[in-house]
Amino acid sequence: MFRWLAGRGASRRRVAQELSLISPQAWRHAMAGLPFLAGLSRQEQEALRDRVAWLLASKVFNGARGLEVTDDIKMAIAIQAALPIMQLDPALYEGWIEIIVYPGGFLIPRSEVHEDGVVAEYMLEASGEAWDGGPVILSWEDSQPGNPQTVNVVIHEFAHKLDLYGGIADGMPSLHAHSDIRPSVWMRVLDATFDSFGDALDAIEREIPRHIDPESEAAAPWYDRLPLDPYAATDPAEFFAVSTEGFFVNPLPLAQALPEWYGLLAQYYRQDPLRRLGFAPHGMR
Structure with a gap:
């Protein structure tokens, strides 16, 4: 419980339990809806399943605006979110606990300071957002399999989490485990x-x-x-x-x-x- 409250990853035992609950049928169904995963080798699929189990065990999914977050929704989001860390330490996704899923786009408050010093406040429609130290917020309409394969809101927002883990959001993720990259x-x-x-x-x-x-x-x-x-x-x-x-x-x-x-x-x-x-x-x- 204390690991979860601190935003740390689940224990190995909890991850193993979650892994055992991923049925071959559910896995094949979720993977089939994401064509960009078609070329994964057997070894890569096993690595991806491990990361998916880690995410499902470590994060809590909550629906917004009455959306029921089903096991299929969790699986589809977790697979896309796990892909960037398939070969990386899942600790890069630690420090926060919640994934919030809206049925569709949602509004987020924004402010902009004009050259004359006037602050304009407005609401911006979004399909995803990643908070520093807080949740990842997603539109299921834009995250579900079957969307155009040139964009991916789940991968986008989890890339922001990798960036934020390295400090401020500046386009450079943590390189502490990459001695080959200066x-x-x-x-x-x-x-x-x-x-x-x-x-x-x-x-x-x-x-x-x-x-x-x-x-x-x-x-x-x-x-x-x-x-x-x-x-x-x-x-x-x-x-x-x-x-x-x-x-x-x-x-x-x-x-x-x-x-x-x-x-x-x-x-x-x-x-x-x-x-x-x-x-x-x-x-x-």
């Missing part, structure tokens, strides 16, 4: 790649005809040429989270456009989704 190298590649992506976004936006609203669906053909969602240009923390989405669910555009960044992510996560999903090495060139 923090200075991470920041150099992150800064250079973030700037490069921002330049590419600026170039795309200059190409959009003036009669087309850049915030509308009509602008999608231009933005679709980018390797990541434009939201990645918000700041380095969002760049890391959006990049992590792309790395796991749609790695080819990222690897082709930003190969050094892709390679660093592969080194950090100790995974190579590009090869796992059957892309030949030359696909990165």
